[in-house]
Amino acid sequence: MTAAPWILAVLVSGGMGLLIGSFLNVVVYRVPAGMSIATPASACPTCHTPIRAGDNVPVLSWLLLRGRCRSCATPISARYPIVELATGLFFVIVAARLWPLADVPTEARPLVGRLLALVAFLYLAAVSVALGVIDVEHHRLPDAIVLPAYAVGLVLLGASSALTGDWAALLRGGVGLVGLLAFYGVAWFAYPTGMGLGDVKLAGVLGLFLAWLGWGEFAVGAFSAFLVGGLFSVALLVTRRATRKSGIPFGPWMLVGAWVGIFIGGAVFSAYLSVFGLA
Numbered sequence: 466m467t468a469a470p471w472i473l474a475v476l477v478s479g480g481m482g483l484l485i486g487s488f489l490n491v492v493v494y495r496v497p498a499g500m501s502i503a504t505p506a507s508a509c510p511t512c513h514t515p516i517r518a519g520d521n522v523p524v525l526s527w528l529l530l531r532g533r534c535r536s537c538a539t540p541i542s543a544r545y546p547i548v549e550l551a552t553g554l555f556f557v558i559v560a561a562r563l564w565p566l567a568d569v570p571t572e573a574r575p576l577v578g579r580l581l582a583l584v585a586f587l588y589l590a591a592v593s594v595a596l597g598v599i600d601v602e603h604h605r606l607p608d609a610i611v612l613p614a615y616a617v618g619l620v621l622l623g624a625s626s627a628l629t630g631d632w633a634a635l636l637r638g639g640v641g642l643v644g645l646l647a648f649y650g651v652a653w654f655a656y657p658t659g660m661g662l663g664d665v666k667l668a669g670v671l672g673l674f675l676a677w678l679g680w681g682e683f684a685v686g687a688f689s690a691f692l693v694g695g696l697f698s699v700a701l702l703v704t705r706r707a708t709r710k711s712g713i714p715f716g717p718w719m720l721v722g723a724w725v726g727i728f729i730g731g732a733v734f735s736a737y738l739s740v741f742g743l744a
């Protein structure tokens with residue numbers, strides 16, 4: 466029966482991911498435009514007919530409507546179901562990573578602590594999807610999404626540490642926040658054309674979450690941003706699809722790098738240390 470809470474956590478996370486993906490479609494459209502994400506209700510951008518609740522089921526509605534508005538038959542972008550499906554799958558793998566089957570606590574306090582950490586990282590996943598899409602489209606990382614992530618991360622990860630008694634994780638997270646924020650701050654100051662201030666503000670959030678998990682996650686997560694971003698830029702330059710000045714946004718690579726760190730950073734770091742006989 467030990468597998469039951471794990472399967473439940475993974476399935477519930479996947480379902481939540483589909484619904485939150487649907488909300489993220491609203492976020493990535495409205496936040497860069499400075500619109501409220503709460504009102505008005507979603508409507509067809511062509512005929513302005515409000516979208517019925519029954520036509521707002523993630524992925525399924527788009528398939529049933531065959532990608533067209535029910536009223537005016539204007540095509541609905543495939544981006545909507547893609548963002549929903551991607552967020553659902555993302556949530557499943559985050560739940561599987563943050564909630565390892567082998568070590569689900571049996572006592573209430575550590576169990577709730579672990580659950581809060583899972584919620585924190587699912588929140589980071591949702592923020593990552595929204596910021597990734599917005600940065601690629603608009604070359605911006607809106608404060609309205611980045612700044613609340615500091616508060617949410619500190620509160621949820623802090624409460625998780627308090628309940629599990631893992632204060633070292635919270636201390637690490639604080640050091641990671643300040644460390645990565647300072648590193649990007651210095652880089653931004655030295656090469657203002659290389660990255661935006663939005664990247665600096667995002668760095669603190671990623672530093673907090675990565676270091677809270679462990680130094681391996683932090684090191685691999687921070688380094689991977691430059692590795693994958695650099696490789697991608699070189700590939701674009703080589704294939705001549707970009708010039709040196711095309712200003713490829715760096716935010717998506719910071720996010721991809723961070724998730725590489727979250728998923729495999731611990732393992733990569735131990736392997737690296739063992740090569741040098743340090744662990």
Ligand SMILES: [Zn+2]
Nearest residue numbers: 509512534537
């Ligand atoms: Zn319509």
